[in-house]
Amino acid sequence: MKSVIVIGASGYGKVVADLIQKSNDRVVGFLDDQADLADTFIGYPLLGLVKDYSNYKDTAEFVIAIGNQGIREKIAARLWDVRWYTxxxxxxxxxxxxxxxxxxxxxxxxxxxxxxxxxxxxxxxxxxxxxxxxxxxxxxxxxxxxxxxxxxxxxxxxxxxxxxxxxxxxxxxxxxxxxxxxxxxxxxxxxxxxxxxxxxxxxxxxxxxxxxxxxxxx
Ligand SMILES: CC(C)(COP(=O)(O)OP(=O)(O)OC[C@H]1O[C@@H](n2cnc3c(N)ncnc32)[C@H](O)[C@@H]1OP(=O)(O)O)[C@@H](O)C(=O)NCCC(=O)NCCS
The missing domain is CATH 2.160.10.10 (Hexapeptide repeat proteins)
Structure with missing residues (x-):
């Protein structure tokens, strides 16, 4: 079982979380840069901002759940040192x-x-x-x-x-x-x-x- 962090607490993030569960992997929580979000999102911990990824990079894989192509590209370049979840x-x-x-x-x-x-x-x-x-x-x-x-x-x-x-x-x-x-x-x-x-x-x-x-x- 893989442990996965979802980047993007959005509608699309909800679908990706479901997909991870269906694959019998584990959603650790979400990272999102929106400041006004609560502590949890669809029952999972909201772990912090995207920049906080380094706290988790040794123990989890990551997936970007953001529909915008340009933002996905920027985040993928920024988080060059993580393992990506397919x-x-x-x-x-x-x-x-x-x-x-x-x-x-x-x-x-x-x-x-x-x-x-x-x-x-x-x-x-x-x-x-x-x-x-x-x-x-x-x-x-x-x-x-x-x-x-x-x-x-x-x-x-x-x-x-x-x-x-x-x-x-x-x-x-x-x-x-x-x-x-x-x-x-x-x-x-x-x-x-x-x-x-x-x-x-x-x-x-x-x-x-x-x-x-x-x-x-x-
Ligand atoms: C093509 C698209 C990006 C255009 O968005 P936009 O630039 O905001 O365009 P507007 O809504 O201002 O519409 C401009 C004109 O194009 C027309 N138009 C917009 N989308 C159209 C489409 N898909 N097919 C035909 N005409 C379209 C509008 O009717 C409008 O015509 P008018 O000027 O005669 O009134 C958008 O309409 C679209 O199709 N998005 C895709 C949505 C999608 O697939 N989401 C993902 C789901 S998984």
Whole structure:
């Protein structure tokens, strides 16, 4: 049984705690930089701020339960000396053929990872998401609830595929993209930005809104 500290006392943190329990590992508690939090969170101790991680790094593994890609990346760089917990829900279907899942990645309930997929570090493959064969998912990517990536899709670092979005086969999405909820991607995306609709087109009016969903992940 592994002892795990969850970084991020959020809605997504609740789901990750459940996943750890379901994997028969132990949630030691949460670290979170929000000053106004209580002593406990969903029944687990709130152990302190993220900077307090060093008190636990010799006895526990860590997982970042924060939906925002940029924040996950910063925390992963800051906590360079910890052991990262890779969380895979028992109901997730993961092919045994040439699949690699990077450290700190969270694969939620009923997600499917098919053969020959490479999933990077600190990714989120959310509930019911489908990542078909031969996908290349870079570090810090979030594939949201029910999103579907067909075969041989490549997703660049820190991109976010929104809830229920679909990416057709043999496509490449570059780094730092947001694919909006329900979008259908039918062409390569070569320029960072936010893409919505069917077929997905770039939203011209907004900058990248990485602050969206900062606290939540699901
Ligand atoms: C794409 C997204 C990031 C845009 O957010 P935003 O920049 O705040 O955009 P706004 O809400 O201001 O909407 C701007 C316009 O785009 C439209 N729009 C927003 N999201 C859209 C979507 N997914 N599909 C189609 N149109 C969309 C809005 O209707 C609005 O149109 P209008 O200007 O004609 O009124 C957001 O809507 C989205 O889809 N987020 C994904 C949520 C998600 O997947 N969460 C994770 C769950 S696990």
């Amino acid at each position: 969380a895979i829900h028992p109901s997730a279907v993961r092919s045994d053929i040439q699949v690699r899942v990077g450290e700190g990645t969270v694969i939620m309930a009923n997600a499917v990872i098919n053969s020959a997929c490479q999933i990077g570090r600190h990714c989120i493959i959310n509930s019911g998401a489908v990542v078909e064969h031969d996908n290349q998912i870079a570090d810090f990517v979030h594939v949201s609830v029910g999103a579907k990536l067909a075969g041989t899709v490549s997703v660049g670092k820190a991109s976010w595929i929104g809830v229920g979005a679909t990416v057709s086969n043999n496509l490449t999405i570059c780094s730092n993209c947001i694919i909006g909820a329900g979008a259908v991607v039918v062409d390569d995306i070569k320029e960072a930005g936010t893409y919505v609709g069917v077929p997905a087109k770039k939203m011209e009016k907004t900058e990248m809104k990485k602050e969206i969903n900062v606290r939540g992940g699901g």
